Amino acid sequence: MASHTPHPYYPRMLILDHYVPNELTTIEILILLFSTFGVLILGALFFSYQKRQSSIVGVGQQLTFVWFVLSGFIHLFLEGYFSVRNRTLAGEQTLLAQTWKEYSLSDSRYLSSDSFVVIMETITAFAWGPLAFYTAYAQYADSPARYIAQLILSLGQLYGDILYYLTTIYEGMPHCDPHPYYTYFYFGFFNMFWIIIPLVLIHNSVKNLYRGMTIAQAAKTTSKSVKTKKTN
């Protein structure tokens, strides 16, 4: 161990010779990250407010719109950065690299380029990222694709996150600093959003699609019976 670069990550025997400690403090990273989220949330709220009389009605739908926009940015930029730079991340000092080095205290798979994490994050960044923006747009425009996009996005996020949690929990969480701050706040709390909100939105999508398909089936039957009557 003595010949390797010391680092604060778990498992302790992990070799990360390209690791360089963050220049920013934890507080500075969290403030920068949450300020960015704050600006994105306010921007999305402003947009959604313009459609409050038509396609984005009520607080629930406005928050859903904010969620799609925020998800899109997190997937495409934060997770996209990880996808592209994961092999050299531990030695970098950009804001996004420092954010990942801080988060990795709760999951070192982000610094060791674990194959599942890299592939799942790449799909999340470049499939679910753009889809999140499209879903926001489809909601804004009240497109018939609105709940279809919401269902695909939410199911993709949910399945990815369940796999993410369970693959390391199954191994006894060797990649996480056992301090409760990292276990419960970073690993547990941050990722829980992509379990709970997708579950709610899948339920909401299925309900709306089921209602729509019931109306469409009835409309078809009516038009058929009208046609039959005319033939008679």
Next chain:
Amino acid sequence: MASHTPHPYYPRMLILDHYVPNELTTIEILILLFSTFGVLILGALFFSYQKRQSSIVGVGQQLTFVWFVLSGFIHLFLEGYFSVRNRTLAGEQTLLAQTWKEYSLSDSRYLSSDSFVVIMETITAFAWGPLAFYTAYAQYADSPARYIAQLILSLGQLYGDILYYLTTIYEGMPHCDPHPYYTYFYFGFFNMFWIIIPLVLIHNSVKNLYRGMTIAQAAKTTSKSVKTKKTN
């Protein structure tokens, strides 16, 4: 290496001390497996044929029904067996265990209880398995949930299979016997069904749901304008 049980799997340094060679030959396993598939396919065809005038019209829809039923059996029984028994599989001689030992020549992660494979297969077995049967039922009954279930099932299968392929390809396929029979037939060909067919069925679901939601939106607008006229 000398003190460990010899086995035919890759990577060659993998330790599988509980491994016992199969009693059945490859040909016997393949005949038993494909005979079972044959019986299931014929049974599903027989069922679908009864609905050929109503909900399961044409060869395409009949094959889709067969796919849901066959998927359901493979997920629930073959993959369910793996999910429950993966830790002791390498030493077992049941037909399902021997099938997995044969398949594992193309992917030893099934015998080493790789965390991603175990979690993904467990979700496939116990979430997508029952959902596949429900999707077959929803198609049979022409339920409004038909294309919703088809979309969720197919997306789950597709995402799981893409992760399955890419997580080992990313590592240079160290878990696969490099013989083309294992690389292309077992690993490549067998799993390719769960890429191609879900892609087709996702496209088919989205098309049908989009059409349905367009009709439902128009019906809503019509009923609104009728109401408005009456009020006037």
